Amino acid sequence: MAKKLGRFTYVMENKPSILSYGSVVSKKEGEGPLAPYFDVINQDSSFGEKTWEKAESQMEKEAVEKAMEKIDITPKKIDMVFAGDLLNQCIGSTFGMKGFSIPHIGVYGACSTMAETMALGSIMVDSATAKHIIAVTSSHFCTAERQYRFPLEYGGQRPPTTQWTVTGAGAVIIGQGNTAPYIKAVSFGVIEDKGIKDANNMGGAMAPAAATTIKNYFIDTNTTAEDFDVILTGDLGQIGSDVLVELLKRDGYDISKKHQDCGLLIYDRERQDVHAGGSGCGCSAVVLTSFILPSMRAGRIKRLLFIATGALLSPTSVQQGEAIPCIAHLLDIEGE
Amino acid sequence: MAKKLGRFTYVMENKPSILSYGSVVSKKEGEGPLAPYFDVINQDSSFGEKTWEKAESQMEKEAVEKAMEKIDITPKKIDMVFAGDLLNQCIGSTFGMKGFSIPHIGVYGACSTMAETMALGSIMVDSATAKHIIAVTSSHFCTAERQYRFPLEYGGQRPPTTQWTVTGAGAVIIGQGNTAPYIKAVSFGVIEDKGIKDANNMGGAMAPAAATTIKNYFIDTNTTAEDFDVILTGDLGQIGSDVLVELLKRDGYDISKKHQDCGLLIYDRERQDVHAGGSGCGCSAVVLTSFILPSMRAGRIKRLLFIATGALLSPTSVQQGEAIPCIAHLLDIEGE
Numbered sequence A, B: 001m002a003k004k005l006g007r008f009t010y011v012m013e014n015k016p017s018i019l020s021y022g023s024v025v026s027k028k029e030g031e032g033p034l035a036p037y038f039d040v041i042n043q044d045s046s047f048g049e050k051t052w053e054k055a056e057s058q059m060e061k062e063a064v065e066k067a068m069e070k071i072d073i074t075p076k077k078i079d080m081v082f083a084g085d086l087l088n089q090c091i092g093s094t095f096g097m098k099g100f101s102i103p104h105i106g107v108y109g110a111c112s113t114m115a116e117t118m119a120l121g122s123i124m125v126d127s128a129t130a131k132h133i134i135a136v137t138s139s140h141f142c143t144a145e146r147q148y149r150f151p152l153e154y155g156g157q158r159p160p161t162t163q164w165t166v167t168g169a170g171a172v173i174i175g176q177g178n179t180a181p182y183i184k185a186v187s188f189g190v191i192e193d194k195g196i197k198d199a200n201n202m203g204g205a206m207a208p209a210a211a212t213t214i215k216n217y218f219i220d221t222n223t224t225a226e227d228f229d230v231i232l233t234g235d236l237g238q239i240g241s242d243v244l245v246e247l248l249k250r251d252g253y254d255i256s257k258k259h260q261d262c263g264l265l266i267y268d269r270e271r272q273d274v275h276a277g278g279s280g281c282g283c284s285a286v287v288l289t290s291f292i293l294p295s296m297r298a299g300r301i302k303r304l305l306f307i308a309t310g311a312l313l314s315p316t317s318v319q320q321g322e323a324i325p326c327i328a329h330l331l332d333i334e335g336e
Helices: A052-070 A088-100 A110-126 A141-148 A202-221 A237-250 A281-297 A315-319 B052-070 B088-100 B110-126 B141-148 B202-221 B237-250 B281-297 B315-319
Strands: A003-005 A009-011 A017-026 A040-042 A080-085 A104-106 A132-139 A168-175 A182-187 A230-233 A259-261 A303-311 A326-334 B003-005 B009-011 B017-026 B040-042 B080-085 B104-106 B132-139 B168-175 B182-187 B230-233 B259-261 B303-311 B326-334
Touching: A009 A202, A017 A052, A017 A182, A017 A281, A040 A052, A052 A080, A052 A088, A052 A132, A052 A141, A052 A168, A052 A281, A080 A088, A080 A110, A088 A104, A088 A132, A088 B088, A088 B315, A104 B110, A110 A132, A110 A168, A110 A182, A110 A281, A110 A303, A110 A326, A110 B104, A110 B110, A132 A141, A132 A281, A168 A281, A182 A202, A202 A237, A202 A303, A202 A326, A230 A237, A230 A281, A237 A259, A281 A303, A315 B088, B009 B202, B017 B052, B017 B182, B017 B281, B040 B052, B052 B080, B052 B088, B052 B132, B052 B141, B052 B168, B052 B281, B080 B088, B080 B110, B088 B104, B088 B132, B110 B132, B110 B168, B110 B182, B110 B281, B110 B303, B110 B326, B132 B141, B132 B281, B168 B281, B182 B202, B202 B237, B202 B303, B202 B326, B230 B237, B230 B281, B237 B259, B281 B303
Parallel strands: A017 A040, A080 A104, A080 A132, A230 A259, A230 A303, B017 B040, B080 B104, B080 B132, B230 B259, B230 B303
Antiparallel strands: A003 A009, A009 A182, A017 A168, A132 A168, A182 A326, A303 A326, B003 B009, B009 B182, B017 B168, B132 B168, B182 B326, B303 B326
């Protein structure tokens, strides 16, 4: 079973293994620098469906299918699926997963979902409660825009601080096994509300939550940035990344040489007009499951700190003048 | 650690204990038959806040405070809070919980949330991953109506199959201890889609999911209705309850003498004009934490099967012509 260390951290005792993973994206992501690494690049962002919401569900389904296919496992062998997304009532996940008949644990962590689902699943596997779990999440540019911002047809101007919601879904299968990468520890975040109200600058809003969770993990485990090859945040984008590095520097931690952000890896900001970078639950999910985890298998990354951040706002909370509460969950993942 | 039994069930080995609970409701619930049992009945359904959404968050906060107060425990001693609600992006929970600074695990299970949060938390405590967890959820008639149906001011007619969303929040603290009631086992449901499309008959839509989860539990554990004093569903209301009993009868299980439904217990249907009964995440949460758990402590209920069902639809999925996928999670709870 996982052993608690400090206030926030759970150290795995039986090294749950990331046995497989699948990544599905659409056209724009397929034109970015990570194009060679995705399992599926569908040029049609509707994925053959009649609505974007159904397309998002379809992506989750395909990501899970890809992950299962690679290790030749059937849904019946999966004890639980942990799934969530950004859509109201998480319909991306529920409609995407319903066909598998796997016991379903719906989570909501906004863009922290990939870390939240993987952390919960790791604990289940580590304690031998479950043999195999799936963690999956998704986002879709078109569903997110119309739900959180404006109908696409309206053609609203996007301020330069905004990020571009990734159209993609990523899934991992965690289980008992002797295959690197392994989950070494996980850490759950607390909700932070720093009074930031600009819903067009999510990276900036989420950076303090990432800083807190990383700092807490360094304290709980007596580590520093030097102990990791890569410190990978979910989707802070350029502005949030700058804020994160600065905030941790003030606390005496220099992560500048180790830090990467999925929102900056997935698109070419010079060429692709995504403003501050990529975002959405799918952003960290597809970067992790395409580019990062294979790099760990290949031995190029030996120890990874993965921190996904979530902005826990809703259009209603913004309209009511509330600030944006944020959260970050973390996994410490090691290679061979 | 929890031991898997059959496909869906996890049997606890260390009997996680329900150490405390808190329930907060408003005027209408306070006029119903369970009035003597709630911790807080606030006649003002805005709970002193400027919006109904903020009122819902305030209820969750008060329910957690009540639960902590009763056993004199501080937020620092709580390892994790599992929280969710019906609102878009679960703002009822995130805004309600943010002040406590407890590591936050957001879940989405619609009206199955109380069972989902308690089941996850029980596994964490059973495996000694966590010492104390909080499970909390809420619903509010006014937030639910405007989000899922019509603005209250519109005064829409409600068909007789509809249920009345409970304004209330319930919280439990589960921990290692020697106090009944204990969690004996938990069971996670799969998502079922029976093609039911009438969003004004949630009880009818959710009944098949409840039947499946109960039947699976009977099979996994080799039990029948006779083994339990009460089989308590979350919020099926009158129509869903009738369907549930009938569906299980066809499978050879007669639960008619043991079955109760939180949605039928909370209001007086003759007097309170709630049509088919109560509903919402808060429904099972407040009935459990006010009337049921104290009855277990007093020895009046010795073994309880608690099944909360969730309708995993959204207004968008309904508008797009989708049927209503449903889920049910279960806890087997025993007294002394």
